[in-house]
Amino acid sequence: MKGIATPTVIEVDNGSIVSPQGFSATGLYSGVKRKRLDLGAIYCEVPASVAAVYTCNRIQAAPLKVTKESIATEGKIQALVVNSGNANACTGKKGLEDAYQMRMESANHFQVPEHYVAVTSTGVIGEYLAMDKIVSGIKKLETTSTLEGAEAFNQAILTTDTMNKKVCYQTKVDGKTVSVGGVAKGSGMINPNMATMLSFVTTDANIESEVLQQALSTITxxxxxxxxxxxxxxxxxxxxxxxxxLAENDSLSPTHPDWEPFYIALQQTCESLAKQIARDGEGATKLIEVQVNGALTHDEAGKVAKKIVGSDLVKSAVYGTDANWGRIICAIGYSGCEIDPETIDIGIGPVQTLVNSQPVTFSEEEAKAYMENNETIVIKVDLHVADGSGKAWGCDLSYDYVRINAGYRT
Amino acid sequence: MKGIATPTVIEVDNGSIVSPQGFSATGLYSGVKRKRLDLGAIYCEVPASVAAVYTCNRIQAAPLKVTKESIATEGKIQALVVNSGNANACTGKKGLEDAYQMRMESANHFQVPEHYVAVTSTGVIGEYLAMDKIVSGIKKLETTSTLEGAEAFNQAILTTDTMNKKVCYQTKVDGKTVSVGGVAKGSGMINPNMATMLSFVTTDANIESEVLQQALSTITxxxxxxxxxxxxxxxxxxxxxxxxxLAENDSLSPTHPDWEPFYIALQQTCESLAKQIARDGEGATKLIEVQVNGALTHDEAGKVAKKIVGSDLVKSAVYGTDANWGRIICAIGYSGCEIDPETIDIGIGPVQTLVNSQPVTFSEEEAKAYMENNETIVIKVDLHVADGSGKAWGCDLSYDYVRINAGYRT
Structure with a gap:
């Protein structure tokens, strides 16, 4: 099912998080950031089944604790409120109180129980939230089901991002149209000053939160x-x-005959948002996609792919449009995964550079032209160990990454 | 014993790999590189006990296989021959034959058995060695016990390095002077075009290879x-x-009364070379030293320290002289080690920035001045979990890292 949109799953032009029935959104300027929108909300007219995944960092910001508590109560939420400009992380007791207050004020404003509210923050670590600004901002949140509402929300969650990240897919379940819309932010996988990866996905599918959670965890x-x-x-x-x-389909689960199109729509939404984040990596000029086949398991294939795409040397080589396969095999070698040093194939775009771990003669010009002329650089690896396959995405490493991260806070 | 030189272990000005009795060295230009010295040798007038550690990369270059075979035979070698400019890695069968030929020619030249020869290569991956140049170069190797010989060897192993890395310590064992001299190269931990980390240490101590191997593995x-x-x-x-x-001390082992000064001399040699490599990281302007205390174990302390010093965001912040402790606590959080999110202290040089995981007010100016005015930036972390402590070293991430690695091969 990897990345193959069946004919029953289509991408919707100008679709957004308010395309699925029942959702509205907004974003405004509360004053936490210097100029740009910094407070947003998604509202659902009914309590929505909810699933969530969180950072695996042992240090977790206060709003994550509060949101987990909300979701644990009933597996449903109706409002999600986000601020950017301040992460409310490493802020101790006061930070936790602030996150609770943010939830309470949002519950009052949207007239829903507190445990129907999720809160989240992104921005500077270690500084307290300007609660006066947040509270008066929350009181002004007016969500709408228009594209403008969705765009304003998207603007309000951005930090060092240079572009909006959004997508919407539709499919049929029990003959009814089901939409899945998503937005994301993130440009350093983290930049604790002003980044973090956040993604919010809406759907009008009828599905229990436990089932949704299982699908989300696998897809993530x-x-x-x-x-x-x-x-x-x-x-x-x-x-x-x-x-x-609100699509009013029969409740979805893996045994439902239309489970697959729904799952694919959700998976395509997440994959598209993930790639948009990678493409907008700080200072990035290109998206790198690594496809690994022939690994021991699918998991190992993903691990090898991620090691390659995470290598600063590979990233620098892509920035320099240099078909440097030595750096790729090197990353394969230290991936910690099962490999046979004698059976590795590596291709960069259409150019095969290594077959059975033996260098092959290839045109450096052709490889360079491919890397210069494409926005997405595809690296293909076959390990010839077993049948595991998987992909990973990243971006090149440019001077601008250093500029952005050396100069940001000061 | 970490880093504390007892009075009985002293650093020797102008000491080198030929300071210990019995050793001579040389370096010359064979033509593998465009201009600079590219072939070197260390020779010992007697078969020397030998210990070695190798890359943990699953892809290992041909000369490593040949050298392992030499050492496995008797635990002794007499000659070590290195070329730079070509790594003889990912070169298949022919590469292995070339490494064997390099060993054979060296054995003939130095008139020792083949298994008394170690060979090693560093440079471009995936290209065959120019064996005609290597072979005629080997025949011209004339080692001397002078500082010039040691310097020529050091030059011959460098690639993108911008400075020589060498050190020599002396101590007494059984009342006899024992010297430990070392050289190293490496500036990207790897840059498969023209880098790799190599280090060669000589000593005139009398010690069996098994005992030496155990000490080297721990120290590494x-x-x-x-x-x-x-x-x-x-x-x-x-x-x-x-x-x-040739120092003619009683054979060393951990039960020998002078084991500790010898061990410290060896450890200081390796630590000094490691720091010299980190300081000369590609594009680096500063050495970063991270000291972690209060971890569950010494190993975990080292792991946390290495995560911090390996974070591109921390490295960029040091380059930008920004006391960005948020990035440090973030790296602690994803280190995978046992921590308590509520008990972390972080200091940058003399400036305490976080106590018990609570931000403290500090002078940004003082922190910035510290980072601007020092060549070595010390980051101190206390986890307050248990008594494990450890250090790690790295360098800042500058525009030049990108320039060097984006533009190198082409």
Whole structure:
């Protein structure tokens, strides 16, 4: 099912997080950031089944604790409120109180129980939230089901991002149209000053939160967990999926005859957002996609792919449009996965550079032209160990990565 | 014993790999590189006890296989021959034959059995060695016990390095002077075009190869394995220690009364070389030293320290002289080690920035001044979990790292 959109799953032009029935969104300027929008909300007119995955960093920001508590209560939420400009991370007791207050004010504003509210923050670590600004901002949140509402939300969650990340897929379940819309932010896998990866996905599918959670966890491993910009993992990363059920299909589960198109729509949404994040990596000029076949397992294939795409040397070589396969085989060698040093194939785009671990003569000009003329650089590896396959995505390492991260805070 | 030179272990000005009795060295230009010296040898007038550690990359270059075979035969070698400019890695059968021929020609030239010869290569991956140049070069190797001989050897093993790395310590064992001299190369932890970490250490101590091997393995974990420039691990990394025994002390082992000064001399030699490599990381402007205390074990302390010093975001912040402790706590959080999110202290030089995981008010100016005015930036972390402590070393991430690695091969 990897990346193959069956005819029943289509991408919707100008689709967004408000395309699925029941959802509205907004974004505004509260004053936490200097100028740009910094507070947003997604609202669902009914309590939505919810699933979420969080950063595996042992240091987790206060809003993650509060959101986990909300979701644990009933597996449903109705409102999700996000601020950018301040991560409310490493802020101790006061930070936790602030996150609770943010949830309470949002619950009052949207007139829903507190445990129907998720809160999340992204931005500077170690500084307290300007709660006066946040509170008066929350009171002004007016969500709409228009594209403008979705765009404003998307703007409000961005930090060092240079582009919006959004996508929407549709499919049929029980003959009813089901939409899945998503937005994301993130440009360093983390930049604890002003980054973090966040993604919010909405759908009108009818699905229980446990089933949704299982699908999200599996899909996250193959999409959001397969991208890397700099290998750092934020204290605030979070992916939340809300399902309103307003498509009125029979409740989805893996035994439902239309489970596959729904699963693919959700998977394509997450993969698209993940690739958009990788493409917008800090300072990136190109998206790198690594496809590994012939690994011991699918998991190992993903691990090898991620090691290659995470190598600063490979990333620098792509920036320099240098078909440097030595750096690729080197990353394969230290991936910690099962390999046979004598049976490795490596191709860069259309150019085969290594077959059975033996260098082959290839045209450096052709390889260079491929790397210069394409926005997405595809690296293909076959390990010839077994049948595991998997992909990972990243970006090249440019002067601008250093500029952005050396100069940001000061 | 970490880093504390007792009065009985002293650093020798202008000491080198030929300071220990019995050793001579040389370096010359064979034509593998465009201009600079590219072939070197260390010779010992007697068969020397030998210990070695190799890259943990599953892809290992041909000369590593040949050298392992030499050492396995008797645990002794007399000659070590190195070329730079070509790594003889991923070169298949022909590469292995070339490495054997390099060993055979060296054995003939130095008139020793083949298994008394170690060979090693560093440079471009995936190209065959120009054996005509290597063979005629080997025939011209004339080692001397002068500082010039040692310097020529050091020049011959360099690639993208911008400075020589060498050190020599002396101590007393059984009342006799024992010297330990070392050289190293490496500036990306790997740059498969023209890098790799190599280190060669000589001593006139009398010690069996098994005992030496055990000491080297332990010490390597705390020194060479605690540095990172870019997290990549070469196919060619190798550390070799040769012990001539000509100091004529009683054979050393941990029960020998003078074991500790010898061990410290060897450890200081390796630590000094490791730090010199980190300081000369590609594009580096500063050495970063991270000291972690209060970890569950010494190993975990080292692991946390290495995660911090390996974070591109921390490295960029040091380059930008930004006391960005948020990036440090973030790396601690994803280190995979036992931590308590509520009990972490972080200091940058003299400036305490976090106590018990609570941000403390500090002077940004003082922190910035510290980072601007020092060549070595010390980051101190206390986890307050248990008593494990350990250090790691790295360098900042500058525009030049990208320039060197994007533009090198082409």
């Amino acid at each position: 491993n193959q999409t959001f967990n397969r991208i890397t910009v700099d290998g750092d993992t934020s204290t605030n990363d979070m992916v939340v999926v809300m399902a309103s059920g | 974990n705390q020194t060479f394995n605690r540095i990172t420039v870019d997290g990549d691990t070469s196919t060619n990394d190798m550390v070799v220690v040769m012990a001539s025994g």
